[in-house]
Amino acid sequence: MLVRLEKLTCEISDLNSKLILLVGPSRSGKTQLLRKLGAKFNIEPFNVGLELGRRLAATPNNKRGFSAGELLREIADKERTEDPLLLDNLELLFEPGLQINPLDLVRRLAHSKRVVAVWPGELRGDRLVYADMSHPEHRDYSRDGAVVFEI
Structure with missing residues (x-):
């Protein structure tokens, strides 16, 4: 499975949207697989909930939605452009108060x-x-613009 994901991560460079979503049931090993991929590329996965939560805590409530996008872009820009950005713990982004x-x-x-x-x-x-x-955080999206990698 790691070999398939690594190959896909290398091949996706040519697509317009270079997004791969690891999708699977809870406790199916998505985070573990992301960490193994990170080890292959020698990069650390980014814990969105932890890092973004820490930064948003100092942001006024009415500016958090805008700030979340800005902070994520800042984080992405800090990474070497040739390296993939590995994101985990996205739950914070679904917070209704962020309105994003x-x-x-x-x-x-x-x-x-x-x-x-x-x-x-x-x-x-x-x-x-x-x-x-x-649930107040319920969301339903088309998978368009993303490559879904099922676990």
């Missing part, structure tokens, strides 16, 4: 560089779903 589209934010990062991200929800048919419909 998490998938769109990650897709935009993937226009300029390869991004491999652990999707915190599931794939239902051709839809990427986060949380149950009754």
Whole structure:
């Protein structure tokens, strides 16, 4: 599985959107696979919840949505452009108070560089779903603009 993901990560450079989403049930090894990929490329996966949470804590509530996108871009720009950006723990981006589209934010990062991200929800048919419909953080997106790597 790691070999397939590594090959896909190298091949995706030529696509318009260079986004790979690791999708699978909870506890299926997505984070572990991302870490192994990071070891292959000699880069550390980025814990979005931890890093972004720390930075957003000092940001006024009404500016957090805009700041989340800016901070993620800053982080992506710090990485060497030839290296893929490895993202884990995206749950914070689904916070309703941020009023952002998490998938769109990650897709935009993937226009300029390869991004491999652990999707915190599931794939239902051709839809990427986060949380149950009754949950305030529920989201449902088309998988367009992303390569889904199922685990």
